[in-house]
Amino acid sequence: MSTANLTTNTNGQFFSNSSYLPNATTITAPSAPGTYTIKAVYTDPDNSTWNASVGILVINQTVDQLKVTADKSVYIGGEEVVITAQAIRIVGDYILYTENVSINGTIRDSNKNIISFFNCTTDTQGQCLYVTTANTTNGEYIVELDNFKTFTTFTVSAFDFTVYMKDELGQSLKNTFSKNEQASVDVTVFTNRTDEIYTFDGYISDASGNVVKLINTTTLDTNNSYNNRFVFTADSLTFDFNVYTATVTVTKTGGGSITSSTSFEVRDWTLGFQKRDQASGFEYSYSTFGNQSVFLEIYPKYRSNGSVLAWANESFFNITLEDKLGNQLRRMTPFWNISCGLEGCYEFSFTTPSTAAKYTLIVALADQEDTQTAQKTITVIDKVISAQTTNNDGDIKELFGTNEFVYLTMDSYNTTDTTVNLTNAEIVSVTYMNGSSLSYSKADTFSDMNISNSDKEWAWNTTLQRFKLTTPRAGGLYDVIISANNGTLGATARFLVNPYDICVVAKNTPGDVNSQTGYYYAWQFQTTDTIYFEMIATQANNPTGKAEADNFTISSNSTSHGMASACTVDTQQKQVVSNATVVIEEVKNTRSGKIFTLNTTESSCQASDNEGKYTCTVKATEDWDGGSYSVQMKYTGEDQETTDIVYGLFEARAFYVYGWADTWQNKPSSNITLTVQMYEAGNNWWSSYGSAGLSGSISVEKIEYEGNPGDEIWPPLTYNYTNISNASTDVTTGQGSIILRAEFSQDGQWRTGRYRAILKATDDGGNVDYGYAYFEVKRWDVYGIPVDCDSNGCSHKSYFNSKDNISLFIRIVEVSC
Numbered sequence: 001m002s003t004a005n006l007t008t009n010t011n012g013q014f015f016s017n018s019s020y021l022p023n024a025t026t027i028t029a030p031s032a033p034g035t036y037t038i039k040a041v042y043t044d045p046d047n048s049t050w051n052a053s054v055g056i057l058v059i060n061q062t063v064d065q066l067k068v069t070a071d072k073s074v075y076i077g078g079e080e081v082v083i084t085a086q087a088i089r090i091v092g093d094y095i096l097y098t099e100n101v102s103i104n105g106t107i108r109d110s111n112k113n114i115i116s117f118f119n120c121t122t123d124t125q126g127q128c129l130y131v132t133t134a135n136t137t138n139g140e141y142i143v144e145l146d147n148f149k150t151f152t153t154f155t156v157s158a159f160d161f162t163v164y165m166k167d168e169l170g171q172s173l174k175n176t177f178s179k180n181e182q183a184s185v186d187v188t189v190f191t192n193r194t195d196e197i198y199t200f201d202g203y204i205s206d207a208s209g210n211v212v213k214l215i216n217t218t219t220l221d222t223n224n225s226y227n228n229r230f231v232f233t234a235d236s237l238t239f240d241f242n243v244y245t246a247t248v249t250v251t252k253t254g255g256g257s258i259t260s261s262t263s264f265e266v267r268d269w270t271l272g273f274q275k276r277d278q279a280s281g282f283e284y285s286y287s288t289f290g291n292q293s294v295f296l297e298i299y300p301k302y303r304s305n306g307s308v309l310a311w312a313n314e315s316f317f318n319i320t321l322e323d324k325l326g327n328q329l330r331r332m333t334p335f336w337n338i339s340c341g342l343e344g345c346y347e348f349s350f351t352t353p354s355t356a357a358k359y360t361l362i363v364a365l366a367d368q369e370d371t372q373t374a375q376k377t378i379t380v381i382d383k384v385i386s387a388q389t390t391n392n393d394g395d396i397k398e399l400f401g402t403n404e405f406v407y408l409t410m411d412s413y414n415t416t417d418t419t420v421n422l423t424n425a426e427i428v429s430v431t432y433m434n435g436s437s438l439s440y441s442k443a444d445t446f447s448d449m450n451i452s453n454s455d456k457e458w459a460w461n462t463t464l465q466r467f468k469l470t471t472p473r474a475g476g477l478y479d480v481i482i483s484a485n486n487g488t489l490g491a492t493a494r495f496l497v498n499p500y501d502i503c504v505v506a507k508n509t510p511g512d513v514n515s516q517t518g519y520y521y522a523w524q525f526q527t528t529d530t531i532y533f534e535m536i537a538t539q540a541n542n543p544t545g546k547a548e549a550d551n552f553t554i555s556s557n558s559t560s561h562g563m564a565s566a567c568t569v570d571t572q573q574k575q576v577v578s579n580a581t582v583v584i585e586e587v588k589n590t591r592s593g594k595i596f597t598l599n600t601t602e603s604s605c606q607a608s609d610n611e612g613k614y615t616c617t618v619k620a621t622e623d624w625d626g627g628s629y630s631v632q633m634k635y636t637g638e639d640q641e642t643t644d645i646v647y648g649l650f651e652a653r654a655f656y657v658y659g660w661a662d663t664w665q666n667k668p669s670s671n672i673t674l675t676v677q678m679y680e681a682g683n684n685w686w687s688s689y690g691s692a693g694l695s696g697s698i699s700v701e702k703i704e705y706e707g708n709p710g711d712e713i714w715p716p717l718t719y720n721y722t723n724i725s726n727a728s729t730d731v732t733t734g735q736g737s738i739i740l741r742a743e744f745s746q747d748g749q750w751r752t753g754r755y756r757a758i759l760k761a762t763d764d765g766g767n768v769d770y771g772y773a774y775f776e777v778k779r780w781d782v783y784g785i786p787v788d789c790d791s792n793g794c795s796h797k798s799y800f801n802s803k804d805n806i807s808l809f810i811r812i813v814e815v816s817c
Helices: 683-687
Strands: 034-043 049-058 065-070 080-091 094-097 102-109 114-121 127-133 139-145 150-156 160-166 182-190 198-205 211-219 221-223 225-233 242-252 256-266 273-275 287-289 293-298 317-322 328-332 335-337 345-351 357-366 371-381 384-390 406-413 425-432 457-461 466-469 476-484 489-497 500-507 531-539 581-589 604-607 613-618 627-636 643-652 656-661 672-679 696-708 711-719 728-731 735-740 753-763 768-777 780-790 793-796 807-814
Touching: 065 139, 065 150, 080 102, 094 425, 094 476, 094 489, 102 127, 114 127, 160 242, 160 256, 182 198, 182 242, 198 225, 211 225, 211 242, 293 357, 317 345, 328 345, 384 476, 406 476, 406 489, 425 457, 425 466, 500 627, 500 643, 531 627, 531 643, 581 604, 581 613, 613 627, 656 753, 672 696, 672 728, 672 753, 672 768, 696 735, 728 735
Parallel strands: 287 371, 384 489, 656 768
Antiparallel strands: 034 049, 065 080, 080 094, 080 127, 102 114, 102 139, 139 150, 160 182, 182 225, 198 211, 198 242, 221 225, 242 256, 273 293, 293 345, 317 328, 317 357, 335 345, 357 371, 384 406, 406 466, 425 476, 457 466, 476 489, 500 531, 531 613, 581 627, 604 613, 627 643, 656 672, 672 735, 696 711, 696 728, 696 753, 753 768, 780 793, 780 807
16 A cells, blocks of 8 residues: 655664654555554565564554453353453543444454454443353453454353462462572362362473473362462572463362463562652652653662662663663663662662653663563653542542532643643543443533432533532442543542441341340451341531541451440431341452352341341351451442442451560560460450460461561561571460560561561361461651641641642650560
């Protein structure tokens, strides 16, 4: 259709016109939409020709990229599969969506053989759905759009399982290990059966695909869910500094097998960088205007102790800024700055390009054995636009009832003007927290909107620079995407619909809890227990200001020893919610992600009185797995339109291991005393805790260091406590104490920061479980709160307008213990 002659540079490369090469040959897209191929033919000095080609898609709308997702990652054969395709337009830092884009796609097996074709056209939300049925053959499947412009994968399996990298105890998720450190490949199969047999085996390969270690056949132990781990040592003879993949095949006896993988890396040090805390030159996140000086800090740290590398110097770094075509625009050299962080850092700066676009900042550091690279996306913008939820007067407001409108007040500025008025703006989409999109129509003016109208509408007022939206009837979190100035600017906002204030607390009886009944409010239970939730619902009062914890409809009311306290709601001062319908929607183990099937005949909710109190009974068809649980319940008001979602929390274990430091903040020279408990949840323990627990032993298996606030380390480091074998205690009445002496810490005293001790408890019957005890080491206690001061003094203030000055009250005292 068209031809062009291109000349290679000294590296044998040729480029078309771009902002980086404005004088290069321009390649113009065809005028008609369709799929095209760009073919390059190179003739070498010997008159031999070489061919290469790439496919492009030409459409009538502006689209920067396509995206495809499946509604789940794992399906059972024959299960419904919902595929969502999106046409995305990127405006500055924000993602907008394009409607009326025709998208072609295929579903393929792991060998890329086509299983089926599909086509759909994006709606006003920039997305379209294709619903199909999962193939009955187990394996991995690929969903691609327009000849692999983008793709995603999903798995079809007869059973659901997870594979993670963890520490050798199987207690901490971990994907970075030092040489000669122990690691484990942890596999869990989710099933309601206890009479099945599962095993897994596999191999560990390096980044080049070479197998370096076999994963021996391991049988999964059953406890409702099947779990076990393969423990290995990242020894220096087998493992170099590299990225590795653990590939496992899980086999169900008589039920097929499925393969999956997880990755980890072996490093003795890690590389990270971030913008400077103060005067970084960025407007927000990593976005800034063109021709601005920006400042960043590099923190290369030892994995062994979290300290900054001693051997690194400026010449070992390679720092570059590249555009999206890989053209190198900047090259920087860092310098050592002793004043940043706790121990100093390597700092560098550069001037951002003038063209608004996304750029890649790459930092590389090399020693004789290892080279590591870290990168971040730097966005150069020409305007800043933001949206804040407010009331009709422009005061900050984040919580809204169903009988009021939501307002979004816009704010915009550029490098020369502190305030830039938007000429036009529109609501692109409103999405509920479960992913469903709401259909809104545009009203001409604010006065055209009626709160009693069931239609969802929005209106824009240019003078006020403000949106007005009809509030949805379902309580929860909503995301709004906004387009302005004819689609050249984009912004996002969030608001919370809070129709009811609902207090939730778990208990061990469907009836009343008081001193006469002998029952308790509690959040810890045994794995065989039936769980009960007591709830009190009142009509919400949603004031102006930022949303705070008291505004949320989630409350565990947790106290010590696994007990909880009753909801304290003044039903005489607040309007109660009577005649509501409460339904249990989902019970999920928050650690494993397993969703439990409920005994529908015994699991239900009903009103306890006419003052807004309800009781829900939660009983599974099986025993609970060990772990914490989230119970999602849906409230429907008497009008049958207003709904709200509330979550109840509980924990289930065969027995509990609980520990705490007698003093939370300790000096580096302090000995740490841990009080530890081992008990079964129930009336016997709660009626006389501290003397009616289990007998056995509790030991500290290892201590992990998590870094300092603002300088956290993840995954945490294994801390070298040299007397770990003696950090244990016998437990006879459910309670004991363990002393961690500073003289046995890594340097004879504790490093400042946060720690967690992994506790292993063994009861007299040989049953084992794990728990944590946390403590902190500090030299000073620093505390600060925002305040509002006048001639009468200062008082706490929790929210401010965007242009307000903020005053902080700061207290610094020496840690006393």
